[in-house]
Structures are given as structure tokens and as C-alpha cells.
Amino acid sequence: MRFSVRWFVVIASLALVATSCTGDEEGNGGTTSPGASPEPVTITVVDYYGEATPISEEVIAAFEGEYPWITVKYEAGDWDSMREKFTVRVTSGDSPDVATMDMTWIPTFASEAIFADLSELSGGELNGAPITDEYSEGAVEAMTFDDHYVTMMFDFDAYALYYRADQFEDKGIDVPTNWDELSAAAEQLAEDTNGDGKNDKYMFEVYGNDCFHWCQFLFQAGGSILNEEHTAAAFDSEAGLTALEYHKSFLDNGSGVYWGDAEGEPIRGIKDERIGMFLDGPYYMGLLKDGAPDQSGMWKVAPAPYSVEPGSYLGGTGLSIPVNAPNPEEAWLFVQYMLRLEQQIGVYTLAGAAPATEAALGSPELTQEEEYFGGQAPFPIFADTMAIATHFPYVEQWDPIDTIIGTMVESVMLGESAPQEALTDAAAKVNEELAG
Amino acid sequence: MRASAIPTKTVRRRPLKGRWRRYVAGYVLIAPALLAAGLFLFVPIVLSGYWSLTEYSGLGEPEWVGLTNYIELFGNDLFLKALLNTFLFVLIGMGIGPVLGFLSALLLNSTVRFRGFFRAAYFVPVMTSLVVVATIWKILLQQQGVINQALSFFGLPGHAWLSDPSTALPAVVATSIWQGFGFETVVFLAALQGIPRELYDAARVDGASYWQQVRHITLPAMRPTIMFVYIIGIIGSFQVYDQVFVMTEGGPINSTRTLVFDLVDRFQQLELGEASAVAYVLLAILAFLSYVQIFVFERERG
């Protein structure tokens, strides 16, 4: 064994010297025109749902049954390491054919032209119908970068208000529809059960350190993160100040509980009833059912209250095809397959996430009344939210900007800096990023 | 070459042949290691050095930019913060860790029962991957976690250790020390066992106290070991990543952002040139520090 390894190393190093640094992959392009019996092709599909994936064995088998010349090599991944692994693979000429992308990764990858042009591949159609018919306007926009599609939304994430309906009833609180009402509701809802002068139950969750939870307030106050040309920060406006102060107000008046990394997952706070109201996405429906089954029937969902206009961030998962994928045409066939109604419903039933296509969102399976939500049908509320949700700006520097904003929110929530100065500082940093 | 009692005729032939044989043996013995290192370490490192002078996203071709990456790094807030945090981490960690290791080794070297059990106990954290250790401590340090509960048992206030910018870095350092000083303990213990008993006996006869013995016999005898521990320890500490990734992701407010974390972050953003530049800055720092350490140790020995 010693010798063979040595020889391989020698050969390998010679080969490496001869061929290094080019980074290009010559995969088998393997496309054929329909009609003649196509050559067998294997496509590699990678996702990050872990073991609870909608790309199940049955789905794959059914797909291969319908397209007998295509074999699917499915590789499971997990969300945490997916990004790094994907980056390494794609930049090393070892691209998968289909990969799930978190929508917040799109700006960075798309601006480096990592994705295949789906407008071209699809001819504007998905499973025979125009793409613009299959998705909401917001989704269509979120899938577009530089005037072409870079991804097809697979599941979506937008925030709505989860609240303890049983407590609302007991305390005679009306479902809030605007910021003032939300503040009032939070104050009425929170309780001090151990008599130490501070509320400790049914508080409003103030998630403190990211743009997902704070930017919605910015949008709801009529503000935006960047200006239209994406050349400068725009969140240090009146709207931004209002939004920051509003977010903090819950902590100041004791009706809110700060939630950061040290507190662990919010589901724990929900379970022990420290949290009675929170803003989050559709996947929390599944989390509630799994993590707090004893609270069945007590929770309901409502559209997020707003100040100037309804707003939320729009995120989720998209299916993308890397630009150097070996078999883009077959990959596109697979993407379309996963966007059919049946598979989209699987996104909810298998992965507990919300499917992104209009057809799925309107389907009877998802618009049912649910016992956990006291007889309410929660999905339609999220579906409506998708219509008013905005995706993060698609600029190359989104990741550092995201970090700057998250840090800014965190420092204000922790009381380390005053809202106005935090905003000004952060805006200056963002402008620097955009300029550089 | 030692002077030998062998007659002149043989001396003339032997040294040449012997030396030549030793050269060949030397090269043959290091060949596999060098080949492997060459392919799997040097090639990537040199390539990264090249990339650090370019702007490169990983796709397409690298674009030569000279020293721009380096210059920009030193004007970049995040990088500077990472530099500061890493220095703090190393200072605290290498200040405390080896000292604890040394003290524990002294403890374990004395005649106590159940030595095997204690040794194993110290070493168990070292046996475990950093990711596992960090995961466990992350839960323990949570607001409602075991640490705070233990503190309240003693009447002390709990704290949001990982959420507070002023305590997050110390918390991560503490976790690292906890995990790592067992290694130093074992290495020091092995070295301690090698110090001849006679030296201590003689000192005791002369009336030296325990700590005097430590100062004048133990420490000097362990100099090479101490140097080894510090060099390896500093090189390792500077590259801290796993704990940060698991426990705090660089936060809160970048208070735990370390150099390697900064590097990986830049990779994720497909800034391979910048990331490679961070790596080379790290290399320069470590090379300098190692040189200084070796210089200091060698000089003191002479």
C-alpha cells in the first residue's frame, strides 16, 4: 500500500504540474434534441434540507420514470455547510447540476455570474405556462437579476404575526393592524407572574441581530435599505429612525423580550411561554407543532401590523443551475419537475416550508383549517404576505451590508449605541462598501 | 563528528562513506513526507500566495492587482477588529493555558492514588473535537443554561455570556482553554517524568523548598518542552475558528471575529484574493513570532 500511494502521488503531481490553474471543467454537455433516443445522462442534485427533504426517494424515482434517460445523483447536504461546499465545488469546476440556494445568497453569487441564464433555458415557460403566471410579482422580481432569471423560487419566507389567541381572548385584546395597536397589544399581553416588577410571560419577541426581523419595520415605515440605483444607503432616513426606535420600544417599556444567540432558539421561549407574540415566517408553523405541541389551539396568525404600508422581507429557497453545470438542459427538466404542484405540496408536508408557486399556495391541501391554529387556515395569510414582501437589494456587496445592518440593530438593542448615531455610522460603512 | 580511537587509515575512509550513507538515508527518509507536503501543502500555499496578489472570484481568471489587497486590508475595519480580537485571544489563551497545564502536570506527577483516572479526566476534553466542545458549551452558556443556573445557586447573577460584546470573547477563550490545556498537561507530564530524581534529592538535601526546586530544577530542564508547547500553541491559537463559528459567528458586534473567521467570510463572498491576503498576513505574523521565540529560547540556553 505504501508503494502504490507513492506512485500515485508522483503521477498525480506530474499531472497537476501539467494541468493546474486552469479551473475549467470539460464535462459532458450531453444535450440532445427530442425525438431520437437520447443518450443517458446523469445529473447531480444538491440540497440543504437535510434528512427532511422534499426531494425524496419517491420523487426522484418518479422523475426517473418519466425521463428514463436521466439518472439523478442526489446528494444530501445540510444548511450550515451548504454554502461553503457549493462555493468550493463551483469554483473548482466540479459543479452540481441543480442546487438549492437561500435567496439571501443570490446577490453574491449572481453578481459573480455563477448561475446559468434561466430565461434562456426556459424560454420564459415553466411546465408549459408563462413563468409570470406561476409566481407572484414579488417572486418574479426576486428571481430576476440583471434582466434574466437566475433561480426558480422553490419555497418562500415572509413574516407574519404569530400570537397567542387564547391570551388575546382572555385579556380582551383585539388583533393589531398597525404599529400603535401592536404596541398596545404587547403591553396588554405581557404579564408579570413572579411579582418582581418585570414582565416575564407572553412578551413580544424582539429578535435583535439581523436584517430579517428589523428590515420589515423599515419597510413598514415606508423606508428602504438602499436607494433605487443601489449606490447609497437609504435606511438612515426618518423611516429608519422610526423603525429602530419602534423595535427598541418594546424592550424599553418591558413588553418585549430580547432574543439573540445567547437565548437559544426562540421555540424554547415559546414553549415556556416567555414569548406570546412574534413575527416570523411560515416554517414556524411546523416548528410550533413539533416543539410546542401542548400549545395546540392557542396560536393564530395575522398579517404583520404596519405603519405606513405593509412590508416584509422576502426570502426562501430557489433552485438554481450553475453556469458550468455539466447538463443544464436535463437540470432544467428536473427543476420544472420539482415545481409541479405535487412536489410543491411536498415542500410543506415533508420539509415544513412554504412552497413558492401560486398554484401550490392556492391548493386545497394548504388552505385547510388547522387544529393547531384553532381552526384558522394560516397559509393564505402567508401567501398574501408574499405579495407585499420585498427581497433584499441585489448588489454584489449584500453580505457585508447585511452584516453591517445586523450589527447596527444589535448594538442599539443591547443599548450600546443610540439609534441615530448607529444609523449614521452604519450608513457611512455601507456607502463605503458600495463605493469600494 | 566525534574524535575516535580508530586508527588513521580507517578514519580516512569511514567518515566519507558514513557521511554519504547518511545523506542518502536522510533524503530517502524524508522523501515521502516532502512529496506529500509538496503536493498537498506547498502547491496550495503557493497558489494562494499568487491569488493574494490578484482579484479572483474563483470563476474565470484571476486579475493581477499587486499589493492592493494587503493595503486595503489594513484600512478595513473588520480585518483590523479581527486582528485585535485574535491577538487578545492568543494572549489570554496562551497566558493561562500552559500555566494551568504546568500546574496540573505538577499535581499529577506527585504520588496520588487514582492517577490514571485523573489523567484521563484532564485529557477527555482534548479527545473531543472542537466543534463538539463548542456546541456543548454554547448550550451551557445560554441565558437559561446550566452555567447561569449554577451561578444563581451560589447567589451570583447570571449573564448573557455570548450575547454581551464584553464577555463573548472571554467566554470563547475560556472554552478553548478548557478544551486544550489537557494537551499541555500531558506533554509537560511526560517531560517531568524525564527529570532525574537525583537532582531533586540533592536539592532537598540542600534545603530547597518545593517551589525553589521547581524554579531551579524543573523549569530549566523543561525548557525545550516549554518552547515546543508555546510555538505549537501560538500557531494553533492564532488560527482559532471552529469555536467562533459554532458559538458566536463572529459576533456580537464583531467582538469575536477572528482572523480565520474573517478569511472564511471573504471566501464565502468569492473574494479569494482578499482571503488569501489575510492568510499571508497571518503567516507573516506567525513566522515572525516563531522566529522570535526560537531566538529567545536558544539565546537563553547558550
Place this chain on the structure above:
Amino acid sequence: MTATGGRRVRRTLLYAALIGTSLLMIGPFYWALSTSFKPSADIFASPPKWIPDPWTLENYRDVFTLLPFPRYFLNSVIVTSAIVGLNIVFDTAAAYAFAKLRFPGRDVLFFLLLITLMVPFQVNLIPLYRIMVRLHDISPLLGVGTYSAMIMPSMIQVFGIFLMRQFMRSIPDEILESARVDGASEFKILWKVVIPLAAPGIATLAIFTFLGAWNDFLWPLLVTNSDETRTLPVGLALLARRNTVNWGQTMAGTTFLAGPMILMFLILQRRFIEGLTAGSLKG
């Protein structure tokens, strides 16, 4: 040592310190172990339940049913054993050369190797991955998606060479010289004289190498794409779901990951530490 009374006090303090720190060392692991036997409702109970009550095997059952666990374990064993084996051979050989033989360029080469320790491995990932991709093109037995991809980059560890070199340096030159005078070749000297003397060092090397290889996560993650080659740490990561973590399962997985290591150490530690005690360092 002073009067008997002081001695007793000292011994009590000694034991107290040892026991205290041992508890501190083991405590978190015990917590992790007990958590793995708790139903999810109890994991964050307050006050914390030190003894799981009720206790359950569901976490372990989950880990086994959700993942092809035995396969991951086997893969880890194969890869780790290969790495340890190769390292013992090559690191020791190189260390002896660096420690005891003189040849031109020796110190320069050693210094170069040391330099590689100062570069964070994360920066080598992409170039190394590309090498693996090319190797895979050359032969399906090599490169990405095979054991070789995990084994080859780790077949020598500069840290291991450094460690062994330290051990070897303390072997007295006289022994080697007399063997040379007796006409032994360098390789015979290495095999018959040096290795037995360096045995505890080799044991130490084996343990540390095993540690690193067994727990290695990032590189195996990158180069394995299927259950056939996945190692344990990578496989366990698949337990994580987006947005939530099942701590009970995670702790069960962690127990499996750390367990064999700890067990192995407990079994071998007597030999390992006794080997150190045997005084090869006494010189």
C-alpha cells in the same frame, strides 16, 4: 516535606484540586451524555435534571434510523486507520532524519515544513479540492468522492513530524554511533534501535493523529458526496434541520463521535502514560 500534619493538609488540598478540576473537565460531557437520554421536553428543564427521568432511547433510535450510521462509522474507521498508519511510518521516518541525520538542506527543509503549519488550512481548501477533482478525472479510484481524497492530504502531518523530532532528539547519539560502528545501515538503526526507544512518542503520535483524523469535519465534508464514503462527523451534521436543532439527537450523535475516542484513550492511556514514565526521556 514538613511535619506530618502539614503533609496531610497538603494531600487533602491536592486531592481536592484534582477532584475539583476533574469534575470540571468531565461535567459538560456528562451533561451531554445525560441529555442524549432525555426526551426533548426535558432537555432544557429548569432546574436542570442531572439524571434523566424519564429516560429514553428515542434519540439514539432516531440517529440510527435517520442515518446509515454503521456505514458512517465504518468509513471513519477505515479512513482514520489509514491516516494513522501512514503517519506513523512517514512521520517517524522523516523525524528521525531531521533529528539525527545530517544532510545538506536539512534545516532549511524542516523550516519550510514548519512554515506550512502557519498557514490556515482553510486557505488550501480550494486549490486542494481542484487537485482532487483532477485526480478523479485521472482515475475513479482517486480524488473526489473516494477514501483517497480524505487519506492522501493527511498522510503526513507536519505537527507529527515536529512532535516525533522532539522525542527523537533525546535519544543519545552514542547509541546510534555504536550501532553505526557495528556496521548497521541507517535503516536498520531506525528499525531496530530508534523505534523501540521512541515507542512512547509513537504512541503519542498515534493518539493525536487519530484524534485529528477522527474528528475532521470540513475536508471530508467537501470531498464526500454520498453515504458510501461519508465519515461520522459529516454524517451527523445531516441531522441538523434548517432553523432548528434537535439537541437530543445531536447529543446522541456527539456521544457516538466522542465515545470511541474516549474509550480508546481510557484503555490505552495506561500503556501510553506508562510508556512515557518508562523513562525514554530520561536519557
